[in-house]
Amino acid sequence: MPPEPRPAAAGAAVERHACARPSLRAWLAGLGPALLQIDEPLPVRHHLTALQHALEKAGRHPVISVRHPLLPDGRDSPIPVLTNLTASRSLVAGALGLADHRIAGEALARAAKGGCPPVVVDRASAPIAEVVETGSAIDLSGLPATVQHALDPGPYLTAAHATTRDPETGIDNTAIQRCWIRSPTRMTWYPYPSSHNARNLRRHWDRGQPCPVAFWIGHHPAVVIGAQAKLAYPQSHWEAAGAAAGAPLRLTPTFSFGEALLVPADAEIVIEGLAHPHDLGADGPFGEYTGYMGPQIIAPMVEVLAITRRHDALFHDYGSGLADMLVPENMAMEGKLFALAAAVAPSLQAVHVPVSGRRFHAWLALSDPGPGEARDALAAVLAWRRLKLAAAFDADVDVFDEAQVLWAIATRVQWHRDIFRLDGLSTSTLDPSLAAGARTTSKVGIDATLPLADGAGVRPVPPAAVSPPEARAAADDLLRRLRAAGRLEGAPCL
Amino acid sequence: MPVTPVAEPVHEKRGNCLWAICPACRTRFPIGAALAEPHATVPAICPACHHPFHPGRPAREERSTP
Numbered sequence: 006m007p008p009e010p011r012p013a014a015a016g017a018a019v020e021r022h023a024c025a026r027p028s029l030r031a032w033l034a035g036l037g038p039a040l041l042q043i044d045e046p047l048p049v050r051h052h053l054t055a056l057q058h059a060l061e062k063a064g065r066h067p068v069i070s071v072r073h074p075l076l077p078d079g080r081d082s083p084i085p086v087l088t089n090l091t092a093s094r095s096l097v098a099g100a101l102g103l104a105d106h107r108i109a110g111e112a113l114a115r116a117a118k119g120g121c122p123p124v125v126v127d128r129a130s131a132p133i134a135e136v137v138e139t140g141s142a143i144d145l146s147g148l149p150a151t152v153q154h155a156l157d158p159g160p161y162l163t164a165a166h167a168t169t170r171d172p173e174t175g176i177d178n179t180a181i182q183r184c185w186i187r188s189p190t191r192m193t194w195y196p197y198p199s200s201h202n203a204r205n206l207r208r209h210w211d212r213g214q215p216c217p218v219a220f221w222i223g224h225h226p227a228v229v230i231g232a233q234a235k236l237a238y239p240q241s242h243w244e245a246a247g248a249a250a251g252a253p254l255r256l257t258p259t260f261s262f263g264e265a266l267l268v269p270a271d272a273e274i275v276i277e278g279l280a281h282p283h284d285l286g287a288d289g290p291f292g293e294y295t296g297y298m299g300p301q302i303i304a305p306m307v308e309v310l311a312i313t314r315r316h317d318a319l320f321h322d323y324g325s326g327l328a329d330m331l332v333p334e335n336m337a338m339e340g341k342l343f344a345l346a347a348a349v350a351p352s353l354q355a356v357h358v359p360v361s362g363r364r365f366h367a368w369l370a371l372s373d374p375g376p377g378e379a380r381d382a383l384a385a386v387l388a389w390r391r392l393k394l395a396a397a398f399d400a401d402v403d404v405f406d407e408a409q410v411l412w413a414i415a416t417r418v419q420w421h422r423d424i425f426r427l428d429g430l431s432t433s434t435l436d437p438s439l440a441a442g443a444r445t446t447s448k449v450g451i452d453a454t455l456p457l458a459d460g461a462g463v464r465p466v467p468p469a470a471v472s473p474p475e476a477r478a479a480a481d482d483l484l485r486r487l488r489a490a491g492r493l494e495g496a497p498c499l
Numbered sequence: 500m501p502v503t504p505v506a507e508p509v510h511e512k513r514g515n516c517l518w519a520i521c522p523a524c525r526t527r528f529p530i531g532a533a534l535a536e537p538h539a540t541v542p543a544i545c546p547a548c549h550h551p552f553h554p555g556r557p558a559r560e561e562r563s564t565p
């Protein structure tokens with residue numbers, strides 16, 4: 006199997022956006038053929054997510070724009086739905102200004118260190134304030150929120166960024182958290198119990214106060230990804246979002262809470278509301294990153310006070326548990342794992358958290374690791390909560406090509422010699438393989454690096470069977486011409 | 500382990516998964532432990548028919564609620 010050339014990760018340029026005012030629509034305008042426009046009416050109940058699954062099965066990951074979403078009650082929605090914004094590694098890398106998705110680990114590990122402070126603009130210059138709906142004009146059920154999977158109980162906001170504020174310090178927090186639309190003015194909101202938004206909520210409730218919350222939907226993917234940075238508490242996410250987008254994020258006061266709660270001025274839709282003390286309801290089941298349905302749980306309810314939006318607003322939907330959701334989070338995880346492993350393994354070249362392993366697998370590439378270095382790197386990344394399996398490879402294996410990963414595991418590993426297991430480590434309780442009540446998990450490291458080269462630089466294993474470079478280049482060229490002529494369309498798959 | 504004598508249970512445990520069973524339409528769906536507490540104040544909601552019910556209470560009692 007011929008190894009693909011890798012881009013140089015070390016010192017690779019991270020080009021910043023020239024875009025001074027990042028927004029979802031500005032990004033869409035530059036997508037070209039990566040945008041799949043669906044012109045026929047498409048039901049948001051099940052059909053849109055089914056299309057995402059079908060495209061994923063076909064190995065295609067375009068951004069999907071549905072111009073005429075059909076609501077569950079049969080109405081046409083005038084608000085288009087955008088989904089699959091972040092289903093492709095190369096699109097996400099482009100949105101983040103990275104030259105290649107394979108350097109995400111190293112680039113994001115470096116980017117985590119810097120911030121870009123936001124600016125506050127008045128509502129008159131905020132597109133998000135063009136339309137304000139209050140009182141009887143509020144209608145959550147008019148939004149083209151998707152019903153994604155068979156056991157989902159109803160339409161969900163899946164890409165709503167919930168922004169709350171710590172009542173003690175006034176510092177805001179932002180995270181994407183799902184909401185089940187229960188009526189025109191009420192919805193659930195699920196901040197994970199350990200999340201910073203849940204902490205802000207409890208701090209309000211402990212004071213006997215309702216928790217103000219603003220859900221903003223639709224922004225440049227770099228803002229969306231940057232805003233999801235894992236930070237300390239309390240710490241605002243605006244600087245990380247600005248750093249990812251390469252421009253200060255423009256914020257504006259909310260209609261209901263004014264300067265006490267700011268939202269991105271260039272988003273598409275904002276839903277403002279109150280979570281009243283101990284007003285709770287059932288939420289879920291809901292499709293999770295594991296590919297299984299997560300259980301129905303108890304979540305706060307939100308009373309909606311206002312919906313504000315652009316006059317021609319777009320609605321962003323995340324395919325839950327699909328590549329759309331896994332790709333950006335896994336790339337962010339690559340940044341975390343790169344930092345952990347590089348601290349003990351200077352030969353680290355790249356980290357891949359593949360969508361196939363959900364968030365449980367990581368593949369590391371090392372260049373001539375010294376004695377024990379591959380195992381050091383594996384032990385370091387296995388400390389990361391969700392990881393269950395990490396494998397280390399020599400840099401001739403393209404860890405972004407899973408056929409090569411499995412080839413190397415098949416041909417470079419002696420199980421008695423090259424694996425180690427760590428038991429009793431923390432884990433995600435959503436892992437269906439856990440025993441009932443278990444709170445910890447077992448993890449495995451695989452050292453698939455080859456034995457060290459001898460003094461003459463020759464490894465004690467046979468050379469890989471590859472074509473010479475000039476023949477490979479000629480074959481690539483022929484393939485390009487055959488593809489352009491449509492001659493490969495009937496060619497059978499493996 | 501005490502057994503509650505009801506004809507049709509409204510929740511059951513299989514492996515590491517807790518299932519609620521809708522008394523109205525018999526749809527099974529996974530639930531978290533808090534919803535299956537006998538004294539839970541928040542009802543589960545069937546994802547198929549939206550019937551609210553308390554999976555932690557015996558089915559007979561559950562059926563008498565509107």
Ligand SMILES: [Zn+2]
Nearest residue numbers: 521524545548
């Ligand atoms: Zn039911």
